[in-house]
Amino acid sequence: MTRLLIVGPPGAGKGTQSARLTETFGIPDISTGDIFRANIREQTPLGVQVKAIVDAGDYVPDTLTNALVSSRLDEEDARDGFLLDGYPRTLEQVAYLEQLLAGKGQALDAVIQLVADQDEVVARLRKRAIEQGRADDTEEAIRHRQEVYARETSPLIAVYRDRGLLVEVDGLGDIDEVSDRIAEGLAARGIFATQDDAAAG
Structure with a gap:
C-alpha cells in the first residue's frame, strides 16, 4: 500500500526512475499525460473535452484534471497504491488530492523530488536534441x-x-545510483518494497 508522487525537472530522468519504482513496488505509474491521451484515444466524454482544450492550445483546467485523476485512482490497479507523475501541478490540485485520498482513508506516503543542476540538465537535453535531430530544441527553449x-x-x-513528506534525491549520475538514492x-521514511511488492511488479 505505497502511495508516492515524483517530481523533477525535464531531463532529470523522471520517466526512467518512475518505471523502476512502479516495478519495485508493484504499483501503477499514473501520469496525467497518459490519462489525457488514453481518454482522448477512447473518446470518453472527458477525453472529448480535453481534446478541444488541447487543440485550442489552452491549459486543461484543474476541475477537469482533477476529475480525470479521480476516475483513474478509482480503477482496481490503483486501490493498493500508485505513483503519481505530473499531478498535482497547482496548489488547488494539491488540496483536491489530499481531500480525495482522505475520503478513502488514505494519504501520500512520500514525495520524491529529483534535484538536478540546471546547467547539467540543459547540456544533457541539448546533446539529446542534437543526436535526435531536433534543431528547434534550442538551449533557450x-x-x-x-x-x-x-x-x-x-x-x-x-x-x-512543510508536511515532512519530501524526499530530495540527486537526480544526476548513473541510473542505478539514482535508484539506490x-x-x-x-x-529513511520507513518505506520499503516487500517481497510481495516485487513479486507483483
Whole structure:
C-alpha cells in the first residue's frame, strides 16, 4: 500500500526512475499525460473535452484534471497504491488530492523530488536534441521549460516539505545510483518494497 508522487525537472530522468519504482513496488505509474491521451484515444466524454482544450492550445483546467485523476485512482490497479507523475501541478490540485485520498482513508506516503543542476540538465537535453535531430530544441527553449517547471513546482514542493513528506534525491549520475538514492531516501521514511511488492511488479 505505497502511495508516492515524483517530481523533477525535464531531463532529470523522471520517466526512467518512475518505471523502476512502479516495478519495485508493484504499483501503477499514473501520469496525467497518459490519462489525457488514453481518454482522448477512447473518446470518453472527458477525453472529448480535453481534446478541444488541447487543440485550442489552452491549459486543461484543474476541475477537469482533477476529475480525470479521480476516475483513474478509482480503477482496481490503483486501490493498493500508485505513483503519481505530473499531478498535482497547482496548489488547488494539491488540496483536491489530499481531500480525495482522505475520503478513502488514505494519504501520500512520500514525495520524491529529483534535484538536478540546471546547467547539467540543459547540456544533457541539448546533446539529446542534437543526436535526435531536433534543431528547434534550442538551449533557450530548454532553459525556458526548466524555468517554468521551477516556477510551477516550487510552491508545491514547499507544501510537501512543510508536511515532512519530501524526499530530495540527486537526480544526476548513473541510473542505478539514482535508484539506490531513492530507495535509501524512502527507507529513511520507513518505506520499503516487500517481497510481495516485487513479486507483483
